[in-house]
Amino acid sequence: MNKVSSSVADAVAAIPDGAQIMIGGFGGSGAPVELIHALIDRFRATGSPKAITIINNNAGNGGIGIAAMIRAGMVRKIICSFPRSSNAEAFNEKYLAGEIELELVPQxxxxERIRAAGAGIPAFYTPTSFGTELAEGKPTEEFDGKMYVRERWLKADFALIKGQKGDHAxxxxxxxxxxxxxxxxxxxxDTTIAQVAELGEPGTIDPEHVVTPGIFVDMVVEVPAPEQEEVLVRKGVIY
Amino acid sequence: MSGFNLMEDKLTNAQIAWRAAQDLEDGSYVNLGIGFPEMIAKFQPEGREVTYHTENGVLGFGKAPAPGEEDWDLINAGKKAITLNPGASFFHHADSFSMVRGGHLDLAVLGAYQVAQNGDLANWRVGSKGVPAVGGAMDLVHGAKRVAVVTDHVTKDGGPKLVETCTFPLTGVGCVTRVYTSLAVIDIADGRFVLREKLPGISMAALQAVTGATLHTEGEVGDLVVLEDI
Known part of the structure; x- marks a missing residue:
């Protein structure tokens, strides 16, 4: 089985308007910068994909990555836990102008909503947010004397993720x-696209060391020496 | 109380952090919230081993790296660069919050806008303006064996932060077990504030006057003693 895509542009070519896209990373760590920028390149060249919903912990920093997607006008909605970062002007401006939708979810x-979707569990109960405004309208139930909030799984059409080593499988x-x-x-x-710094034949990763088994990954593309989002933000790079 | 000036004689944040650090238990797993609570690690008493957890998937991190030595793939939940101690581990976000909600942490320490006498905490937003952001705060208040707060005893305007009922949006219900303030150490038990220690210079009446709910006592109230030169 060979899941290798020859370029980041090819890897994101099938993402349509209105897609719900999970983007990996926490702040600048683990953010798939090159895949995001390939998506922006396509939007600038063709006007598509637009009206994207992004699922990420944050809402972009500085002028690159998710922030650049927002500035480009490709993003309709963000589902995240912490949009208010120190360099989140791109999101802040659109949000305060009422031009982007926000669904705020505790981290x-x-x-767990993402994990549940991947595990085929449509809903689960958590103590988190019980009694707060983020639980308003959600079903609650008592288990062993404590109150819990029912939360639904969270799925996506595409996931853009960043690995270190990957293989063809x-x-x-x-x-x-x-x-x-x-x-x-x-x-x-539904479709997971991974960029990796090192790509090799099956067998190059010790099975004991595999973190994500290939069954969860549809496409893998090599991006040697990838950009690091935090480094770009600190340099003030604008994409 | 004559001679006690609330704004001048109260503890600094470093002194509050130092006092909270004296309660770090040997062999414990601890999450320190972003900002003020992080300072507690600096005052970890010698001879006690504490393993620090951060929400973004690291257990066993150490001090900040020297300037210029940062690897920005290695950060904590506050997006600050960190280093690893021997025995550290990485894990994904669902495992990380399993450690939190699943009761595996011994202690979580957070900041606060308000703490109510029943243990309700408000620490994530003060009104409906601006961009709301919650991060991991609503998760961190559930599951740890002890959930402590470090805070000034009063607001910048001198109003109480320890209250009968929170007026700001809640982070969690009935979750806080102990509060370290700039004037006192207070436990929350059976829906009441129980005063354990107070600064020796402040009278009970003066302390009660800047506290928004009744302070109860059980036995003797200890002196809140801290290092002077931090």
């Missing part, structure tokens, strides 16, 4: 804290 609930490892949401999103999307 652990966001992770889609097996992945991650780098340091860049793992974060990436393995969960890989499970929860």
């Amino acid at each position: 652990g609930t966001l992770a 889609g097996n992945l490892t991650y780098r340091l804290a860049g793992r974060n949401f990436n393995p969960l999103m890989a499970m929860a999307a």
